[in-house]
Amino acid sequence: xxxxxxxxxxxxxxxxxxxxxxxxxxxxxxxxxxxxxxxxxxxxxxxxxxxxxxxxxxxxxxxxxxxxxxxxxxxxxxxxxxxxxxxxxxxxxxxxxxxxxxxxxxxxxxxxxxxxxxxxxxxxxxxxxxxxxxxxxxxxxxxxxxxxxxxxxxxxxxxxxxxxxxxxxxxxxxxxxxxxxxxxxxxxxxxxxxxxxxxxxxxxxxxxxxxxxxxxxxxxxxxxxxxxxxxxxxxxxxxxxxxxxxxxxxxxxxxxxxxxxxxxxxxxxxxxxxxxxxxxxxxxxxxxxxxxxxxxxxxxxxxxxxxxxxxxxxxxxxxxxxxxx
Numbered sequence: 001x002x003x004x005x006x007x008x009x010x011x012x013x014x015x016x017x018x019x020x021x022x023x024x025x026x027x028x029x030x031x032x033x034x035x036x037x038x039x040x041x042x043x044x045x046x047x048x049x050x051x052x053x054x055x056x057x058x059x060x061x062x063x064x065x066x067x068x069x070x071x072x073x074x075x076x077x078x079x080x081x082x083x084x085x086x087x088x089x090x091x092x093x094x095x096x097x098x099x100x101x102x103x104x105x106x107x108x109x110x111x112x113x114x115x116x117x118x119x120x121x122x123x124x125x126x127x128x129x130x131x132x133x134x135x136x137x138x139x140x141x142x143x144x145x146x147x148x149x150x151x152x153x154x155x156x157x158x159x160x161x162x163x164x165x166x167x168x169x170x171x172x173x174x175x176x177x178x179x180x181x182x183x184x185x186x187x188x189x190x191x192x193x194x195x196x197x198x199x200x201x202x203x204x205x206x207x208x209x210x211x212x213x214x215x216x217x218x219x220x221x222x223x224x225x226x227x228x229x230x231x232x233x234x235x236x237x238x239x240x241x242x243x244x245x246x247x248x249x250x251x252x253x254x255x256x257x258x259x260x261x262x263x264x265x266x267x268x269x270x271x272x273x274x275x276x277x278x279x280x281x282x283x284x285x286x287x288x289x290x291x292x293x294x295x296x297x298x299x300x301x302x303x304x305x306x307x308x309x310x311x312x313x314x315x316x317x318x319x320x321x322x323x324x325x
Contacts, residue, residue: 001036001038002015002034002039002043004025004032005120006025007030007033007134007137022046031103031104031137033106033107034104035120036106036108038112039108051099051104053073053099057071057073057078061097061108066095067082068204076099076100077098078099081097083148084149084152093198094111094113096145097109101134103134105134105137115144115148116141119137119144135216139221146231146235152195153242156191156242160249163181163249166181167256185249185253188242188246195239196239196243202232203229203232203233209222209225270319273315274315277311278311281307282308285304
């Protein structure tokens, strides 16, 4: 589906009844935003036949996987961004492609975008005053997409706090299983790695946009791109801190598990050491020799048991004095 939005003093959006209406509207002097939502092959032809975009840029729009990037062409600026969209209460990463010229802004995406729908609504309602140029509108859309990452960071922060609390409870003898904890570690680390892999090249894109490097972006708009770059920089730094905290928490958990194993091994070793001399005593008195001094004595059996108790008690006292118990 193709949606046309005339950007100016009186912004308005509509769905063209024919593809020829798109070409006619582009001949007007007012800036235009053209949004391609899951375009059909006929609609996709407008990118090459009407807008005259390069074949490589058009192919990038319909490839399944592309990392964020920015490319300068003679007549336009091509930008790929990865954004978060909410679908069935799940946040999914989608790709949105931007073609920016001094006269129009073209967006191409294969899935419906809640952010773009909200921007169109605010544009028509007059909530976006001052966004009368394609580069300013591109900045507004990009800024909203960056804001979509903030709730994900809050969720990650809560998950990491929960993992830290779980490690503390397990250290205090709680019922938290080590396997479940490690699964939480891996899930959180995977989210951090995925976001870091997407946001790092995206930060580089806005770094170039903030340096007044492209003629399609006016110097007045460059300041806003610097703000977006600063926010992305803080987000990536926060992800790095989350990764460091998660790694240190995992090390603490593994240290707790190792200490517990050492305590168990120490107790088992002490029990083995105590039982060893008792086994020697029972082995000596269990030998089937006819002439043994203690066999004929009336108090031989209590004597053997008492000897075992004295040896075991002596070992326990020795271990306590050495603070092994």
